Amino acid sequence: MFVFLARRLMSGFVLVAVVGSLTFVTMSLSGTDPVRNLLGENATQEQVDARAAQLGLDRPLPERYLDWAVSAVQGDLGTSWVNNASVSQVIGQRLPVSLSLVIASTLVTALVSVALGIAAAVRKGFLDRLVQVLAVAGYALPNFWVALVLVSFFAISLRLLPATGYTPLTTDPGKWALGLVLPVAALAIGTIASTTQQVRAATVDVLEHDFVRTLRSRGLPSRSIVGVHVLRNAAGPALTVLSLQFVALLAGTVVIERVFALPGVGSMVVSSATAGDLPMVLGIVTVMVVVVVVVNLLVDVATGWLNPKVRAR
């Protein structure tokens, strides 16, 4: 288990380093003059040059990269070029918003799709067909459209839930939860659809195994066969899919945070990229990759716990 974990950690580090470097290089070589972009159309060339020197942009690229990487490893992600805010601080303020959204969506996805997927696989017949049709439909609907429909019904017509905005968990847990209902529903509908299909397929697959028939012949109640043995065997593939969905959800926050005006990192990365705020984009991308690596690591550990065969590899 230790070797397994160590290997996964190593590949995680490599991934973070590669993505960080790629972001740095592509943004630095994008061909636009970042300082001109920052200062706007009325700045003179002297002002542009002075600001470039102040930001250290007159130094060679490898040197700037090394500087950034060394501070980043020590937890200092630099300061924004646009408003001088500390990147780590901004991410610290905004990451909880995006993580609330993504973790809640993942949990909802896991619960709903396991329930629907197993029910469809076990009950078969009409329920199965209904779940499959709904899954295809749910997968095909764009999440921003779902978001707009949900808002116009639940927030504007019924005024049951807030249309936009975020309340921190520490300020008011009730408002925090209410504010997350619509964004989570909009974000999770696609992942629920595809995960349900996966869980259903995995369950159908396991149900056909010989050991299930043996268990049945021994008179075990159907509930315990499905609830314990089938679920445990189907959980491996489902977990893998879920960890991939986590990444998809993280990417989905970019759109959903805009539609619901949530102050998360997803909306921030878009506005920072448009403004040419290199340190902010780099910081957010790096932190997002770290989150993905950590989640994958946890999923690997969970899979290993569920299935000893994985650990041996």
Next chain:
Amino acid sequence: MFHRPGRPRRPLLITVLAVSALALSACSGSSGGSGSGGTSDKTDLNLAVGVPLSGFSPQVIGDGYALQWMQAAYDTLTFAEADGTYSPMLATQWEYDDSQTKLTLDLRADVKFSDGTALDAEAVKKSLEATRDSAGGSASALAAIDEVTALDADTVELELKAPDPSLIRSLSQVAGMIANPKSVGTDALDAAPDGSGPYTLDADASVAGTSYVLQKKDDYWNTDLSLPFQKITIQSMPDQSAVLNALLSGQVDSSFIVSSNAEQATAQGLTVTQYSAPGAVGLYLWDRDGKIVPELKDVRVRQAINHAIDREALLTGVRAGHGTVTEQLFRPDWDSSDEALNASYSFDPAKAKALLKEAGYEDGFTVEILQNAAMPENDLVAQMLADVGITVKWKPTTNIVPDIQSGDTGLSIFQLASQAEWQLVTAFLLPNSPWNPLKSTDPQVEQLIEQAQQAGDDAARSAALKELNTYLVEQAWFAPFYFLTGNYASTNGVTVQAPYINVPAIYDFQLG
């Protein structure tokens, strides 16, 4: 077996639903109350803006929506009234000398910053000089200032390099905002304001880059201003559907909305105030000297382009009719604008072809235009030009502004805002103007500008500018299409005055 235990759970489920429905109706009840009920108890104002919240430094901020949070935190030297006149604010009175190059301002003696520092002549000098020398969006508005002198504690003298007819106006905007001299030039203003304005930033309640929460000061000096709100929240909402949803659900009291949402907003009970957006959409013909596109040197080619455009068709086709067609860049509400000029270039492809033939381009020509992805006019304009023999070759770009300003394009489909006549002159028409990228000159244009600049009074200046406007239309320096209609929506009993420019001042929001 598997499904049977489900049955006894049903009552519990119903209880849960009932409880949550109660909880939800309780909170919807309260929000409905504040939404439609008495406006008298409303003490907070929630605004949404489409731009990022870019801090509080007058040395950084230019015109635009930032004006709203800047006005909450700072006072300006002069005060822009809705009718286009200027009243005292920090300056109690001001006077030009005969040469119009020396402006003397008398300051109020009783205004202090939050830390007790006096807002005196030295503070004004420091702020104005810092803004002028900055790389920020308001620097150009003060570019004419040569020297600021503090004559005594409450008198400053601005010495100008040349007369600047828009200076009094500039001093009523961000350019005329005075920050605490202790903070000017430091990074502190990026995070929080340090001004003498009616509100202070509640940093704990604000979220960096997302919302500013501003609390009213108890002892604000200017009691003449009607400021009904104890708390103002300004949120950045880049997505227009989020803005509309927030307005419809009552979370936001007032905001700019896009024209395509205006009908729905009105139908669903929002108050929509319309105004004319400040800059004309059009084909800006930069290359009147024919440096890149030799054909444009001939005035008949520029006139042919004007005749080739079906402005009404464009307006209905791509802007759903939300605007007013124009053939001049000067706004209809300026004295120098002339309605008669809008009959100069009727849509007439035959005449356009004839003009091109006269100019020696009977077979037409090909022209390269930077493809400004933000403009929905592109394809239709290319079609209209093709119909008279001008073939458009699109050149993709991701940085339209620097690409135009570096002077490597002869013409662009664009929209540029000018807040005032003199600003239009300095931004577009002078050889060193930022929006005269190919440095076109014309002795007649220069002479009329000079005449307007040296004019002794407003009437004489207007006359000169009107002549200038007429000349520019005749010479077809531009091919403007239309001024778009802007829409400002409000709800919850908040009223907003139609903004003269595209942004209502923070003082323009009132109750009932």
